[in-house]
Amino acid sequence: MSHIYTEVSIDNRGVATLTLNRPDVHNAFDDHMIAELIQVLKDLANNDDVRMLILAANGKNFSAGADINWMRSMAEKNFGQNQADAEELATLMHRLDKFPKPTIALINGAAFGGAVGLVACCDIAIAEEKASFCLSEVRIGLIPAVISPYVMRAIGERQSRRYFITAERFSAATALDIGLVHQVAKDGELQANADQFITGMLQNSPAAIGAAKALIHNIYNRKISNNVIAHTTQAIAEIRVSKEGQEGLTAFLSKRPPAWLGKE
Structure with a gap:
């Protein structure tokens, strides 16, 4: 498919980079960009050559959240149209959250509104020191509804109670403290920080x-029960007898590199 709102590349290691590419509007997203992101994520998830995904952005800011013109158009539509529109954003968040390979978000500049949801959906999030975040929805009479399951899972109910209702802007250091991001990089060193994770995960x-x-x-957030215990025992048994499970154990015991390292 043609990419209008994003840039997509895959290097020879299988590391795909999906770059938000609307820098003229601070990478704000509308229905067209959301649809493109959904399709790109589907394509990359189904691509056997992709080992992991980097989510980045061109320009000064990661994303300003919802595009103002898109929000203006939705204000003129009825309940059913707004719900259908919100379901598309929910599909995007769900698809990123359930992406079957490792995902790393690289946050430069500002990440506002729905962009905080994108960050929370990634497995690893790295922000530049000067990055800032804001759940700004209540300031314009809205709520961070669609992204709330992912953001609350990342920062917890207590911090959500604060930032959902204050709409205050907070720093990368605060984002690290409350669990929204995993690491803060010096400005200009986002990719270098990501490379440390990438190099390590390519060994796995x-x-x-x-x-x-x-x-x-x-398993997350489920009560420990007989069903959960049964799921975990089945999961380890399945991976032990799988092709890569057998290869990994054999390679470890034989003190040789596993075969998947030859895929780099």
């Missing part, structure tokens, strides 16, 4: 990484 079994992500989604 692609199948095991996917299974580990699925395990987290299936």
